[in-house]
Amino acid sequence: MPDWLDVVVRSLIFVVVLFLITKGLGKKQLSQLSFFEYVTGITIGGIGAEVSMGLERNIFNGILGIFIFAAIPFFAGLLSLKSKGFRNFIEGKATVFIKDGKIMEDNLKKEKYTADELLELLRKNNVFQATDVEFAVLEPTGDLSVLLKKENQPVTAKDVNIKVAPIKEPQTVIMDGEILDEPLSTAGRSRSWLKTELEKQGVTIENVFLGQVDSYGQLTIDLFDDKLQIPSPQEKPLILATMKKCQADLELFALGTEVKEAKHMYTKNSKKLQEVIDKVTPILRG
Numbered sequence: 001m002p003d004w005l006d007v008v009v010r011s012l013i014f015v016v017v018l019f020l021i022t023k024g025l026g027k028k029q030l031s032q033l034s035f036f037e038y039v040t041g042i043t044i045g046g047i048g049a050e051v052s053m054g055l056e057r058n059i060f061n062g063i064l065g066i067f068i069f070a071a072i073p074f075f076a077g078l079l080s081l082k083s084k085g086f087r088n089f090i091e092g093k094a095t096v097f098i099k100d101g102k103i104m105e106d107n108l109k110k111e112k113y114t115a116d117e118l119l120e121l122l123r124k125n126n127v128f129q130a131t132d133v134e135f136a137v138l139e140p141t142g143d144l145s146v147l148l149k150k151e152n153q154p155v156t157a158k159d160v161n162i163k164v165a166p167i168k169e170p171q172t173v174i175m176d177g178e179i180l181d182e183p184l185s186t187a188g189r190s191r192s193w194l195k196t197e198l199e200k201q202g203v204t205i206e207n208v209f210l211g212q213v214d215s216y217g218q219l220t221i222d223l224f225d226d227k228l229q230i231p232s233p234q235e236k237p238l239i240l241a242t243m244k245k246c247q248a249d250l251e252l253f254a255l256g257t258e259v260k261e262a263k264h265m266y267t268k269n270s271k272k273l274q275e276v277i278d279k280v281t282p283i284l285r286g
Contacts, residue, residue: 011052013059013063017048017063017066018044018045018048018066040069040070040072040073043069044066044069044070047062047065047066047069048062048066050062051063092140093140094137094138094139094140095107095110095111095137095138096135096136096137096138097113097118097136097137097138097144098130098133098134098135098136099135100134100135101131101133101134101149103115103118103130111138113138118130118144121138121144122136122144122146124144125144125146127146127148132148132149132152133146133147133148133149134147134148134149134150135147163279166215167215168215169215170212170213170214170215171183171184171186171187171212171213172210172211172212173187173189173194173211173212173213173219174194174205174208174210174211174221175209175210175211176209177205177206177207177208177209177224178205179191179194179205183213184213187213187217188217189213189217194211194219197219198211198219198221201221203221203223207223207224207225208221208222208223208224209222209223209224210222216236216283218236236283240277240280240281243273243276243277243280244277246273247270247273247274247277250266250267250269250270250273251266251267251270253266254266254267254270
C-alpha cells in the first residue's frame with residue numbers, strides 16, 4: 001500500500017474511533033472540561049496524530065493507548081459520582097470572587113486572576129460595574145456565575161404582582177419548505193390551519209425557509225428570499241385594540257345613562273376590563 005493511502009486509511013480509522021469514544025463519554029466532557037479531562041484529551045489527540053502519520057508505528061497499539069486514556073476519565077467520572085472529595089480533587093472547586101458586594105482580592109490572587117480579567121468576565125455576563133454585583137463565583141470550568149444586587153436585577157412580572165400565562169417552547173412547523181407534522185400536532189394545529197395562516201400573509205409553503213408557532217398559537221415565518229418583507233402578525237394587537245374599545249364603550253355607556261343601577265354596572269365592568277387590559281398588555285404587545 002502506498003504511504004499516502006496508508007495515512008488516509010489510518011486517519012479515517014482514528015476519526016471514527018475518536019468520535020465513538022467521545023460520544024460514549026457524553027456531552028459533559030464537551031461542555032465542562034476539567035483539568036484532568038483537558039490533559040487526557042490532549043494526550044488522546046496526540047496519540048491519534050502520531051500513529052496516523054507515523055507509518056512505522058503499529059496502528060493497533062495506538063488504538064489501545066487511546067482506549068486506555070479514554071477509560072481513565074470514564075472511571076474517574078464514576079468515582080466522582082460516589083465521592084465528593086474525589087470529585088473536588090479531580091474537577092476542582094468553585095472560588096468566590098465577589099461576596100456581599102466586596103471583591104475577594106485574596107481569592108483572585110489564588111486563582112491568578114487580575115482585576116482586568118475579572119472585569120472582562122463580568123462584561124461577558126453583561127455587567128459593567130463591579131459594584132452592581134452581590135455575589136460572583138468562578139466555576140471549576142472557568143465560567144463566572146454572577147448574581148446582581150436586588151436593585152440592579154431586571155423587574156419581573158412576579159415583582160409587580162402580574163400573573164402571566166406559562167410560555168411553552170415554540171414549535172418548528174415548517175423547515176426548508178416542508179411541513180413538519182409532529183411539531184404541528186404538538187402545537188395543536190392542523191395543516192389546513194397552517195395553509196390558512198400562510199394565505200393571510202400571502203406566501204406559499206414552498207417559499208418558507210422556517211416557520212414556527214409560539215405558545216400563543218401565532219405563526220412566524222422566514223422566507224428563502226431575504227429581500228421580501230413579511231408583515232408582522234396582527235392577531236395580538238387586534239385583540240388588545242378590541243379590548244380597549246370595549247372598555248371605552250363601557251365608560252361611554254356609564255356616562256350616557258341616568259339609571260343608577262346601569263351606571264354602576266357599566267362602571268364596575270369597565271374597571272374590571274381595565275385591570276385585565278393592564279395585565280395582558282405586556283403579552284399582547286410582545
